Amino acid sequence: MTGARQHLDRLWRQGRDFLGSELAILGGAMSWISDRHLVAAISNGGGFGVLACGSMPSDRLAEEIAATQERTVRPFGVNLITLHPELDALIDVCGELGVGHVVLAGGLPSSAAIKRAKDTGAKVMCFAPALAIAKKLARAGADALVVEGTEAGGHIGPVATGVLAQEILPEMGRQMPVFVAGGIGRGEAMLSYLEMGAAGVQLGTRFVCARECIAHPNFKQAFIRAAARDAVPSVQVDPAFPVIPVRALANQATRRFIEFQHEVIARFRDGTITQRDAQLEIEHFWAGALKRAVIDGDVENGSVMAGQSVGLVKSEQATAEILVELVEQAVAMLAGRETRQPAVN
Numbered sequence: 407m408t409g410a411r412q413h414l415d416r417l418w419r420q421g422r423d424f425l426g427s428e429l430a431i432l433g434g435a436m437s438w439i440s441d442r443h444l445v446a447a448i449s450n451g452g453g454f455g456v457l458a459c460g461s462m463p464s465d466r467l468a469e470e471i472a473a474t475q476e477r478t479v480r481p482f483g484v485n486l487i488t489l490h491p492e493l494d495a496l497i498d499v500c501g502e503l504g505v506g507h508v509v510l511a512g513g514l515p516s517s518a519a520i521k522r523a524k525d526t527g528a529k530v531m532c533f534a535p536a537l538a539i540a541k542k543l544a545r546a547g548a549d550a551l552v553v554e555g556t557e558a559g560g561h562i563g564p565v566a567t568g569v570l571a572q573e574i575l576p577e578m579g580r581q582m583p584v585f586v587a588g589g590i591g592r593g594e595a596m597l598s599y600l601e602m603g604a605a606g607v608q609l610g611t612r613f614v615c616a617r618e619c620i621a622h623p624n625f626k627q628a629f630i631r632a633a634a635r636d637a638v639p640s641v642q643v644d645p646a647f648p649v650i651p652v653r654a655l656a657n658q659a660t661r662r663f664i665e666f667q668h669e670v671i672a673r674f675r676d677g678t679i680t681q682r683d684a685q686l687e688i689e690h691f692w693a694g695a696l697k698r699a700v701i702d703g704d705v706e707n708g709s710v711m712a713g714q715s716v717g718l719v720k721s722e723q724a725t726a727e728i729l730v731e732l733v734e735q736a737v738a739m740l741a742g743r744e745t746r747q748p749a750v751n
């Protein structure tokens with residue numbers, strides 16, 4: 407087994423060196439979920455926790471970073487949404503508090519934002535949804551990339567993780583650390599991406615039912631009950647009214663959203679409201695919905711964002727146990743191969 411563990415450590419050495427953690431496993435930032443408790447637990451367990459800033463103002467972010475620093479001496483990162491109106495101030499807060507890694511998410515970051523974050527001394531990670539964008543981000547100064555496929559929970563792109571990994575890893579994996587995310591629930595899958603050239607992996611869904619995670623018990627129960635097929639992308643009913651694709655568990659809210667779009671679009675068609683107002687109403691439907699599910703526990707009327715790997719979440723577990731399990735599964739896979747007899751023709 408030790409040979410297999412050494413093999414794993416060689417495979418993700420680049421990721422471990424980049425993150426400064428024992429395991430190259432990022433706990434992907436999840437708004438309302440990835441707070442001081444979960445982030446510190448992931449980093450203390452040897453992984454790399456990432457705080458979700460979401461829509462927090464800069465003083466709240468500062469408070470959360472400081473509270474996380476009180477709970478762990480290990481490195482962790484901060485995820486900032488590029489569309490946040492106070493992005494520059496948030497980057498500065500990360501700099502003032504000595505955050506080592508800033509993840510710029512939720513849209514293509516500007517070169518200026520990447521530079522500002524790098525100027526604080528932080529390493530900057532960005533999401534690359536296609537090879538052309540990966541190259542652009544590398545030119546703009548990103549230090550590492552996250553490649554996230556459509557199996558993931560939350561906001562998603564259209565392409566599967568396995569396809570994006572094949573598109574981006576062979577070319578970018580040699581130049582810079584590339585972390586693969588979306589649909590990873592077990593160590594064997596993690597290993598397969600490392601063998602394809604990933605520096606490490608990022609998991610979100612798998613950490614929601616961590617004991618240290620503050621999500622409401624109803625939210626965790628919904629994860630434990632759900633099958634992979636229950637985590638579905640948001641439905642858009644009319645090409646003229648775009649809907650931001652989000653993967654979440656099907657519930658009353660996802661069903662109501664379809665009816666709601668039809669009602670709003672009918673009001674536009676009969677001239678009651680303008681197209682712009684109709685679009686705004688559709689966008690507004692989900693305002694506050696993630697908090698409603700995660701914090702208030704209303705898993706029928708809120709948004710239960712979850713990836714397809716939700717089908718692999720079977721119980722509440724300590725964060726450290728989840729991390730150990732992922733490593734053990736990868737190591738067992740490697741060890742099994744080492745002891746297997748060579749095939750005879």
Ligand SMILES: Cc1cc2nc3c(=O)[nH]c(=O)nc-3n(C[C@H](O)[C@H](O)[C@H](O)COP(=O)(O)O)c2cc1C
Pocket residue numbers: 433434435436437439458460485511512554557558559560561587588589590608609610611612710711712713714715
């Ligand atoms: C409930 C939930 C909330 C999320 N919120 C964010 C977010 O605020 N910012 C972000 O960059 N990614 C967010 N994500 C994506 C995760 O960081 C991570 O990349 C993703 O969960 C990985 O795929 P997986 O769910 O298949 O493990 C969220 C995911 C979930 C499930």
